[in-house]
Amino acid sequence: MITRRKLIRNLSAVPLLGGLAGTAKALPFLDVSSTAPAKDYFKELGVRTFVNAAGTYTAMTGSLMLPEVLAAIQYASKDFVMLDELQDKVGKRIASLVHSEYAVVTSGAFSAITLGLTGVLTGPDEKKAAAIPHLEGTGMKTEVIMLKAHDIPYAHALKNTGVKVLQVDTREELEKAINDQTAMLFFVNANNFDGKVQVEEFIQIAKAHNLPAMIDCAADVPPVENLWRFTKMGYDMVCFSGGKGIRGPQSAGLLLGAEKYIKPARLSMAPRGNTVGRGMKINKEEILGMMVALEYYLAKDHAKEWKMWEEQIALVGNAAKSVPGVVTEVKVPAVANHIPTLHVSWDEKKIPVTAADLRDRLRKGNPSIEVADGQPGNKYAISITTWMLVPGQEKIVAARLKEVLSQGA
Numbered sequence: 001m002i003t004r005r006k007l008i009r010n011l012s013a014v015p016l017l018g019g020l021a022g023t024a025k026a027l028p029f030l031d032v033s034s035t036a037p038a039k040d041y042f043k044e045l046g047v048r049t050f051v052n053a054a055g056t057y058t059a060m061t062g063s064l065m066l067p068e069v070l071a072a073i074q075y076a077s078k079d080f081v082m083l084d085e086l087q088d089k090v091g092k093r094i095a096s097l098v099h100s101e102y103a104v105v106t107s108g109a110f111s112a113i114t115l116g117l118t119g120v121l122t123g124p125d126e127k128k129a130a131a132i133p134h135l136e137g138t139g140m141k142t143e144v145i146m147l148k149a150h151d152i153p154y155a156h157a158l159k160n161t162g163v164k165v166l167q168v169d170t171r172e173e174l175e176k177a178i179n180d181q182t183a184m185l186f187f188v189n190a191n192n193f194d195g196k197v198q199v200e201e202f203i204q205i206a207k208a209h210n211l212p213a214m215i216d217c218a219a220d221v222p223p224v225e226n227l228w229r230f231t232k233m234g235y236d237m238v239c240f241s242g243g244k245g246i247r248g249p250q251s252a253g254l255l256l257g258a259e260k261y262i263k264p265a266r267l268s269m270a271p272r273g274n275t276v277g278r279g280m281k282i283n284k285e286e287i288l289g290m291m292v293a294l295e296y297y298l299a300k301d302h303a304k305e306w307k308m309w310e311e312q313i314a315l316v317g318n319a320a321k322s323v324p325g326v327v328t329e330v331k332v333p334a335v336a337n338h339i340p341t342l343h344v345s346w347d348e349k350k351i352p353v354t355a356a357d358l359r360d361r362l363r364k365g366n367p368s369i370e371v372a373d374g375q376p377g378n379k380y381a382i383s384i385t386t387w388m389l390v391p392g393q394e395k396i397v398a399a400r401l402k403e404v405l406s407q408g409a
């Protein structure tokens with residue numbers, strides 16, 4: 001037990017606040033004004049850091065935040081605020097920036113999907129929010145319909161609410177599956193061209209049946225216009241990752257769209273405890289960091305950045321194809337990760353190295369470099385983006401790629 005006397009004694013070991021400025025140098029761990037890290041934590045832990053020539057992969061910790069975003073995070077860490085008030089005001093600012101009726105910062109696109117659906121299911125009824133994921137006997141609807149071709153792992157986010165997810169193939173099947181238990185229709189933009197119903201037709205069907213529709217756009221900036229394209233198209237809820245193209249906190253996301261659904265979704269969010277969303281807490285630092293990342297993302301010169309990516313990709317591609325037996329091609333995915341992507345493949349007779357081996361060599365070099373998978377089924381192909389590089393690193397990637405391809409030859 002800590003007695004009052006002990007407490008006072010312990011406190012007296014800590015310099016008084018007024019004295020902090022003067023002692024900051026002597027106590028580097030308290031010196032919040034310093035931006036130079038006192039320690040090389042990753043090195044100390046033996047954690048590998050690398051040049052990310054792959055893309056915004058969660059396993060690779062997403063994206064790097066801008067110094068301005070980190071400054072906002074540090075700013076937010078210095079004061080207490082009421083969580084709901086911050087969400088209200090940040091939400092309002094974000095909504096106006098992206099021309100949405102309402103917005104809330106969530107902990108990733110995945111939680112935006114779960115929480116948006118809770119808003120649809122519960123409406124403004126706290127008892128219903130407390131009942132999720134047990135829907136039976138509550139009067140809440142119990143089904144969500146999506147396309148088979150959209151069956152991505154993240155669709156699990158829907159199931160967290162307790163709903164049954166029905167998968168259909170065609171427009172006819174979709175319309176037939178709609179019944180009085182249908183809560184919502186769900187669309188995955190990344191898979192738009194894989195399904196038999198595409199993004200505009202899908203929202204028309206939802207409207208014709210008077211059903212709310214949600215779209216997963218997690219990896220769909222750039223282009224920047226996508227931040228308002230789908231709410232304008234009529235989608236009631238649009239889910240984005242914060243830590244991909246927007247370069248906000250990796251564990252943040254955006255739920256944009258109709259107040260009618262997103263405001264009640266807040267009933268399932270922290271600080272409220274008796275809810276399915278309580279474990280999807282997002283702190284004030286990330287909420288503010290997300291807003292500031294979005295502001296910087298919107299304000300940047302997108303055309304100039306695109307040109308930079310094209311130049312970087314050309315540099316890396318030219319280095320790779322200078323090795324005999326190597327073929328390169330630049331493609332831009334139509335939906336999701338819409339950025340210049342370099343596909344590198346090689347003649348296994350001239351370069352008898354599998355992609356797995358090549359990636360391992362890049363990984364073990366100094367600096368360590370990560371690249372992405374190539375075409376599925378081709379053991380002699382990789383792909384590269386310069387999206388997540390710190391400018392200048394493209395030269396390192398170009399030189400190393402040429403080196404490992406030549407070594408393999």
Ligand SMILES: *Cc1c(COP(=O)(O)O)cnc(C)c1O
Pocket residue numbers: 058107108109110111152154188190216217218219240241242243252253
């Ligand atoms: C990344 C991704 C998600 C998950 O997003 P988080 O922000 O990591 O929660 C969901 N759907 C798609 C299509 C994604 O690419």
